[in-house]
Amino acid sequence: MKEGTSAKAGEGWMRTESGTGKKPLGVYVHIPFCVRKCLYCDFLSAPASGERIEHYVNLLLREMQASADMGQLQNYEAATVYLGGGTPSLLTARQLDLILCKLGTLLPFRADAEISMEMNPGTVTRQQLADIRSIGINRISIGVQSLQDDELAALGRIHRAAEVYHLWEWTEPLQFRSRSLDLMSGIPGQTKESLRATLKRAVSLAPEHLSVYSLIVEEGTPFYEQYPDGAVDEDTDRRLYALTKVFLQAHGYERYEISSYARDGHACRHNLTYWMRGDYLGFGLGAASLMKEVRFRNAAGMTQYEEDIAARETCGGESVRQQGVDSVPEGARQQGEDSVPEGARQAKACPVFPYAEREALSVEDRMAETMFLGLRMTKGVSEQAFRGQFGYDMQEIYGNVLKKHMKDGLLAHENGFFHLTERGLDVSNYVMADFLL
Ligand code: SF4
Incomplete structure (x- = not known):
């Protein structure tokens, strides 16, 4: 069309x-x-x-x-x-x-x-x-x-x-x-x-x-x-x-x-x-998603991928809908049926979350991702957006790291954004690793 x-x-x-x-x-x-x-x-x-x-x-x-x-x-x-x-x-x-x-x-x-x-x-x-x-x-x-x-x-x-x-x-x-x-x-x-x-x-x-x-x-x-x-x-x-x-x-x-x-x-x-960590949903073999602060991923093998789709169609969908993406327990498929919350047991063989991987992000994970993904962009990360999202000043959380890399000329602070300098972009992996909490 x-x-x-x-x-x-x-x-x-x-x-x-x-x-x-x-x-x-x-x-x-x-x-x-x-x-x-x-x-x-x-x-x-x-x-x-x-x-x-x-x-x-x-x-x-x-x-x-x-x-x-x-x-x-x-x-x-x-x-x-x-x-x-x-x-x-x-x-x-x-x-x-x-x-x-x-x-x-x-x-x-x-x-x-x-x-x-x-x-x-x-x-x-x-x-x-x-x-x-x-x-x-x-x-x-x-x-x-x-x-x-x-x-x-x-x-x-x-x-x-x-x-x-x-x-x-x-x-x-x-x-x-x-x-x-x-x-x-x-x-x-x-x-x-x-x-x-x-x-x-x-x-x-x-x-x-x-x-x-x-x-x-x-x-x-x-x-x-x-x-x-x-x-x-x-x-x-x-x-x-x-x-x-x-x-x-x-x-x-x-x-x-x-x-x-x-x-x-x-x-x-x-x-x-x-x-910028917007919500995205991946379809297909091995495709990754980030929805409502949960990262999940499809199986990388075709047989498992196909089985997971069938499970979503028959019962996984119902259980995920009832539980909500965010409330499904970590590693539920691996732990077996005993760990499945009561309301999610639609049928005997129903996996609770029919995907290969699932990780609910903690506030620390989200802060770290905001920094190391955001710093990939030359405009950098907005202090105001950080405060709006987490309720903390970036300096409160990362004061020492920001100071250290600014002193070394790898980070700059301009117009309310922290961004990597030309030199910082050249060694971005080294700088970004410091933002893991
Ligand atoms: S084999 Fe890999 S690199 Fe080559 S075209 Fe396919 S995806 Fe791209």
């Missing part, structure tokens, strides 16, 4: 104006399929047949319905939807439309909702891209990584630079609200010159958004066997990182988060929801 057109009952999305009194929700949908595994990848993704993909799409629809039946969507409206993976562009436009339409029947969408989708070059045709736009997807994030063919080959990617340029050309007439190019630094064999050439070509396409991640060699990947000490040495990694920052800022991109750059108004709102 085209963005801005009205929906028939039971079909398409219901767009609502903001100011309806409903709470904004970020919706994440995980598509765990790829053409083949890249050599560095430890994400939850694998090749799959068309039949398997179709089966999975049906599972997603069932999961969304169960979620609505459990009351999880009540009083919310979708402010952002993010189809991530894996490679969501392996789904047909019909399958993507089914997912969005199902969501739209269960949850109103804000009139200005950001609907993002990740796609990989080499997996999309011109027609498919047009269809993707026509069903209302208004933001795309393209997994480019590099515009040097030898680097793409070293990463085990299925595409080459020419496919990126074709895909980009096809996006031009479609008026996506934002297009992001996702790049990588620290690729084996990458030099300052080759990275500069990639950045130069990337900005010449004039994307509204760029993400640039440093390659991390993860255990269990083929890269780990090949490069157990990292794909590039630390000095090179630092130099490439610094080059990226300087180059993109000089070309008019604002760095609004450690790895994210945007032109005016094109920051990814879905990702901002994560860093």
Whole structure:
């Protein structure tokens, strides 16, 4: 369905104006399929047949319905939807439309909702891209990584630079609200010159958004066997990182988060929801959620994921609805039936909370998350928002830590916000670790 057109009952999305009194929700949908595994990848993704993909799409629809039946969507409206993976562009436009339409029947969408989708070059045709736009997807994030063919080959990617340029050309007439190019630094064999050439070509396409991640060699990947000490040495990694920052800022991109750059108004709102700890609900294999200060996560194995959906449909939903997400005891599924509160025993085999993981966040957890997620953003964390949420001044809780890092020039205090300095952003993990309570 085209963005801005009205929906028939039971079909398409219901767009609502903001100011309806409903709470904004970020919706994440995980598509765990790829053409083949890249050599560095430890994400939850694998090749799959068309039949398997179709089966999975049906599972997603069932999961969304169960979620609505459990009351999880009540009083919310979708402010952002993010189809991530894996490679969501392996789904047909019909399958993507089914997912969005199902969501739209269960949850109103804000009139200005950001609907993002990740796609990989080499997996999309011109027609498919047009269809993707026509069903209302208004933001795309393209997994480019590099515009040097030898680097793409070293990463085990299925595409080459020419496919990126074709895909980009096809996006031009479609008026996506934002297009992001996702790049990588620290690729084996990458030099300052080759990275500069990639950045130069990337900005010449004039994307509204760029993400640039440093390659991390993860255990269990083929890269780990090949490069157990990292794909590039630390000095090179630092130099490439610094080059990226300087180059993109000089070309008019604002760095609004450690790895994210945007032109005016094109920051990814879905990702901002994560860093600002807004409520979000994840659907699909291994998908994570934060709702009403409870973090929970779907199973990472397909069999358990499917069983959990069935449990939500038959009885889990009823028990979760009765108990409320917040009141279900920690680890209830693992502890067995004896630990299930009386009212939750709908049937003998009913798990109380049919998800793989659940953690109700304490006030200390929430404060720490507010700081270390918020400091990822260059604008930092608002003192006023902190006080409003917790009833304490940030200085009362973190006075010593703030003082120490300000003295070392890693943190700054400006206009009621604490934020990392340029130097602090370079060693962000070290600073953020200090905010754990
Ligand atoms: S395309 Fe992305 S998710 Fe898929 S294997 Fe490659 S890195 Fe992993």
